[in-house]
Amino acid sequence: MKEYGLFINGQWEAAKGGKTAPSINPATEEAWCKVAVADREDARKAVAAAKAANDSGVWRNKSPQERGEILQRVAAAMFERQDELAAAEVQDGGGTMRKAMSMDVPGAAQTFFHFGSYITGDEYKAMLQEEYEEMVPIPSRNLVVREPIGVCAGITPWNFPMVMGSWKIAPAIAAGNCVVIKPASVTPVTTLLLAEICTQAGVPAGVVNVISGPGGTAGEELATHPDVSKVAFTGSTEVGRRIMQLGAGTLKKVTLELGGKSPNIILPDANLDTAALGSLFATFMHQGQICESGTRILVHEKVHDEFMEKMLAGMQRIKIGDTMDPTTGMGPLVSSSQRDTVEKYVELGHEQGAKCVAGGKRPQGMTKGYYYEPTVFDGVDNKMRIAQEEIFGPVVSVIRFKDEDEAVRIANDSVYGLGGAVWSDNEERAVALARRIETGTVWINDYHMINLRFPFGGYKQSGVGRELGKWGLAEYHEMKHIHVGQSTPPEGKFYFQMLLN
Amino acid sequence: MTTVRITEAAAAVVARVRTQRSGPLTFTIDGGCCEGAAPHLFEHAVITSAAREVGTAAGVPVYLQSAMIEPYEHADVTIDVIDEPLSEAMSLETEFGLRFVLREAAAVPARGRSAVEG
Numbered sequence: 001m002k003e004y005g006l007f008i009n010g011q012w013e014a015a016k017g018g019k020t021a022p023s024i025n026p027a028t029e030e031a032w033c034k035v036a037v038a039d040r041e042d043a044r045k046a047v048a049a050a051k052a053a054n055d056s057g058v059w060r061n062k063s064p065q066e067r068g069e070i071l072q073r074v075a076a077a078m079f080e081r082q083d084e085l086a087a088a089e090v091q092d093g094g095g096t097m098r099k100a101m102s103m104d105v106p107g108a109a110q111t112f113f114h115f116g117s118y119i120t121g122d123e124y125k126a127m128l129q130e131e132y133e134e135m136v137p138i139p140s141r142n143l144v145v146r147e148p149i150g151v152c153a154g155i156t157p158w159n160f161p162m163v164m165g166s167w168k169i170a171p172a173i174a175a176g177n178c179v180v181i182k183p184a185s186v187t188p189v190t191t192l193l194l195a196e197i198c199t200q201a202g203v204p205a206g207v208v209n210v211i212s213g214p215g216g217t218a219g220e221e222l223a224t225h226p227d228v229s230k231v232a233f234t235g236s237t238e239v240g241r242r243i244m245q246l247g248a249g250t251l252k253k254v255t256l257e258l259g260g261k262s263p264n265i266i267l268p269d270a271n272l273d274t275a276a277l278g279s280l281f282a283t284f285m286h287q288g289q290i291c292e293s294g295t296r297i298l299v300h301e302k303v304h305d306e307f308m309e310k311m312l313a314g315m316q317r318i319k320i321g322d323t324m325d326p327t328t329g330m331g332p333l334v335s336s337s338q339r340d341t342v343e344k345y346v347e348l349g350h351e352q353g354a355k356c357v358a359g360g361k362r363p364q365g366m367t368k369g370y371y372y373e374p375t376v377f378d379g380v381d382n383k384m385r386i387a388q389e390e391i392f393g394p395v396v397s398v399i400r401f402k403d404e405d406e407a408v409r410i411a412n413d414s415v416y417g418l419g420g421a422v423w424s425d426n427e428e429r430a431v432a433l434a435r436r437i438e439t440g441t442v443w444i445n446d447y448h449m450i451n452l453r454f455p456f457g458g459y460k461q462s463g464v465g466r467e468l469g470k471w472g473l474a475e476y477h478e479m480k481h482i483h484v485g486q487s488t489p490p491e492g493k494f495y496f497q498m499l500l501n
Numbered sequence: 502m503t504t505v506r507i508t509e510a511a512a513a514v515v516a517r518v519r520t521q522r523s524g525p526l527t528f529t530i531d532g533g534c535c536e537g538a539a540p541h542l543f544e545h546a547v548i549t550s551a552a553r554e555v556g557t558a559a560g561v562p563v564y565l566q567s568a569m570i571e572p573y574e575h576a577d578v579t580i581d582v583i584d585e586p587l588s589e590a591m592s593l594e595t596e597f598g599l600r601f602v603l604r605e606a607a608a609v610p611a612r613g614r615s616a617v618e619g
Contacts, residue, residue, distance in 0.1 A: 021586045021598075037587075039596075157535045157589065184535070185587030214598075215591035223591070235589060238531035238541050238566065242591045245547045259532065289535075337583065337602070341537040344605065385572045389532050415568035461568060 002033040004188070006042055006212065007195035009049035010205025015213075016041045023189065026094030026332040027323045027369040033091075035188050038213030043180070043221035046209040050151040050178035051227045053206030060148045060176035064119040064128070071116025071174055073201040078109040081197065085190055087324075089162050092187040094332045094370070095286055096323050104162045108194070111166035114452040115174035115473065127470060137495055141484040146477035148176030149253065150229040153222040155215075155243070156191065157235040158184035158334050159289045159392075165191035167467050168232050169198070169208055175476035180209045180228070182219055184235075186334060188212035215239065226250050230476070233257070234291070237461055244464070255465030255475055257291065257457055259390040260418030262439060263411035264294030264447065267404075267430070268302045270423035274445065276310035279396070282421060282447035284318060284374045287333050288394040291462075292419030294447055296380075296387055297398045298407050304400050308378065312358055318374055320363050332369040333393055339370045342393035346375060349386040354397065355379045382410045390416070408436045417459030421447050440466070503565065504577040507558035511582040511601060515559040518542060518593045526593075528558055528580065530573070530603065531566035538569065540580045540601045541592040577606035 003020065005012040015036040022031035038046075053059060059067070078085060085108075086100035095104065118124055130144040154168030161183050172179045183191035188210075195210040211218055219239075223231055223246035230253040233243050240256040247254045264282050266275050282294030299307050323331040333339045339362075346360050359375030372394055380387050380397035387397045401407040411420065417439040424430040427444065434442035440457045443449050450456050455466035466472050490496060507515075518526065527546040532538035542561070548554075551567040558580050565573055585600035594601055 023587075155589075159535060184589040186589075214587075214595040215589050216593045216595035219589070219591045236532070236536040236539075237568070238529060238539070239536075239589070239591050241529075241531070241566070242541065242543060242546075246591075248547075337585065337600075338537075345537075388568075388572055389538060392535055392537060 001031065003035075004033060004192050005036045006038050006046070007192050007208075007210045008042070008046045009209065010199045012196070015039065016045070021185070023092055023186065024335070025091045026334050029368055029370070033189060035192070035212050037185070038182075038211035038218045040217045040221045042211050042213065043182075043218040044225065046180045046211050047151060047222070047225050047227050049206040049209050050180050053204060054148075054150050054178040058204045059173070059178060059207045062176070064124060067174060067176065068116045068118075068120035070202040071112045071119075071170060074198050074203065075109040075113035075116065077197045077201045078105060078112070078194075081193070085162065085193060088189040088193065090323050090331075092189050093158055093161060094323060094334050096328050096331045098326050098328065099286060104160065108162040108166040111163070111170045111452055115170040118470070118473070119174045123470065124473075127474065138492065139486060143482040143484065145480050145482060146474070147480060149476060149478050150177060151227050152177045152179050152230040152232065152476065153228045154179055154181040155219060155222065155231065155233045155235065156181065156183050158187040159286060159291070161187040162190040162194065164234050165194050167234075169194065171467070171473045172232075172476050173198075173203065173207055175473060177230075177476055178207045180211065180222060182211055182213065182222060185212050185214065220246060223247055223252075224249055228252060230254070232467070240463070253475070255457075255467065256463045257467060258416075258418075258461065258463045260291045260293070260416045260458065260462050261296060261388065261390055261414045262292050262294050262416070262419040262421075263296045263298050263414075263437065264421045265407050265411060265423065265433065266297065266299040266303065266307055267422065267424040267426075267433075268300040269425045269429075270303070271425060271445070272303060272307050272310055275423035276307055277314045278421070278423065278445070278447050279311055280314050280318065280374075283396040284330060284394050285448060287330055287372070288396075289334060289338075289392050290448070292441065292448070292450075294419070294421055295391065295396055296382070296410075297396055298401050298410055299398060300407075301400045301402055308357070308398065312376070315358055315374060315376075320366075320371055320373070330374065330394070332371045334370070336370050338393065339372055342372055342391060342395060345386055345389070345391045345393070345395060349377045349380075349384070349395070349397075352384045352386070353379075354384060354386060359394070382413055388414065404433060408433070412438045415461045418462040419443070502575070503555040503573050505556035505558055505563045506577075506579040508579060508581045511580050512559035514582050514594050514597070514599055514601070515542065515561060517597065521596070522593060526561045528561050528563040529566055530563065530569050530578075532569065536590060538603055539590065540603055541590060542594060542601060543591070544593060579604040579606075
């Protein structure tokens with residue numbers, strides 16, 4: 001069986017305690033490889049490597065042009081190893097090969113390419129140094145400059161390990177920082193491989209370190225270590241809250257991308273064919289294990305029946321099965337405990353009186369793998385627990401509304417505020433509605449269109465800060481104001497008189 | 502009233518954590534994203550007025566975070582423990598390859614109006 005170590009200071013290493021754990025393929029329920037399990041000591045070693053690389057200036061002192069070229073080489077190297085990366089992603093996390101080849105690998109590689117090319121351009125140059133003339137109280141020249149923060153930790157979830165790893169690594173190192181990434185322990189392999197690829201493509205040793213290990217030890221160490229200046233986390237709300245608490249000890253910068261219960265609003269003038277299939281795409285991609293999935297479909301009562309008919313008909317086009325088969329659209333859930341969670345919520349949906357109109361059970365005849373059918377509950381009240389709590393599985397709640405005010409009220413009646421959509425033929429009306437929705441992203445006549453150039457993140461309890469785009473890149477910089485005063489005799493600084501007689 | 506219980510196995514894990522950690526322990530319950538609703542055992546946790554204490558488990562105070570207060574208002578929950586060698590939670594039992602989970606007795610109807618409309 002294949003074995004993967006930890007990737008620290010440019011090389012593979014065993015965990016200090018020698019511990020390894022098998023990674024289970026969710027489609028077969030069998031181990032496909034072994035991965036080293038880091039503890040507190042390994043986390044410290046990785047931080048020390050990152051700190052040493054940072055302090056040496058080997059990376060932060062390179063020009064953006066040089067760093068950008070290396071990042072673009074990382075992207076190219078990922079495409080060269082795309083078969084290996086895709087196979088590892090599928091076996092680790094249970095996504096489909098179709099998704100891995102069309103989204104995970106290219107999406108992750110493009111993240112490196114995007115930030116790699118962005119930092120070679122004029123817009124980034126302008127971000128790195130702004131200059132202002134000021135006349136008050138006396139003339140001065142003022143520079144606002146941005147610098148790397150130092151050592152940044154990234155903690156990522158199991159649903160999109162490679163893409164999330166890239167979102168944490170690429171902008172951080174583009175800005176000149178050094179990173180320690182802790183991928184989810186059930187899906188660590190592609191992030192470990194990414195570190196190797198970065199090193200082979202010319203990123204100096206110690207700039208990208210990856211360790212896999214439990215949150216209670218390795219994670220806690222990263223969130224508390226005084227040499228870590230920033231923690232970027234994607235995952236569950238309570239872990240995010242804990243990271244913020246632990247980071248408070250040394251006042252780390254923290255960005256968090258957490259849960260969601262995103263509203264997907266179908267207006268009566270929507271193209272219902274597209275909206276119906278789009279709603280399936282919004283909820284059942286990757287078995288619903290996406291933080292910004294459109295898990296609450298809010299449909300206008302006038303078009304409810306027609307929409308439901310089209311959506312349920314569209315479900316015939318979703319094939320559940322072997323993740324390696326390119327015709328498969330839906331694979332298994334990531335783990336047996338994740339399926340237990342989904343089953344608990346389906347039971348709650350029934351008990352609270354929602355009407356299950358599709359799915360609601362494990363697929364027949366599949367004896368291996370953590371599979372679950374795409375499930376639709378109609379007649380859902382937004383107060384029901386299936387409408388309030390994030391299920392993180394293939395379960396969608398359909399809620400009717402009478403008018404736009406009611407749609408907005410229901411959409412915003414959630415502790416979360418991550419994503420959402422509005423489907424309508426009237427663009428102006430849809431944009432006006434989008435502005436009233438309290439979420440970080442709203443798509444109109446679309447879903448899951450996260451774009452590397454634009455900010456992604458949450459309102460309310462869905463997170464803090466933004467990733468991606470120039471806004472996300474800015475979060476990986478410290479900002480400094482340099483006041484350039486004129487060299488004058490003392491009388492030129494008239495405000496000295498506040499102190500001096 | 503939310504009722505909170507803990508299984509013997511989970512209580513034994515709390516005792517094991519106590520041998521490693523000297524600071525005050527707290528259970529918090531919250532949901533969101535990759536884990537669903539789950540109990541988390543932390544040392545020196547900061548609890549704000551947004552959370553609500555709903556009981557104790559193995560001598561450890563248990564809090565619902567704000568988003569959980571309403572849905573779990575009448576819930577009867579039991580903190581149990583499972584083998585999970587690879588958890589991403591920062592809960593302290595993950596150090597032992599274990600994970601606390603929330604078991605619920607039969608759910609209760611949604612608050613407010615009756616469930617199905619039309």
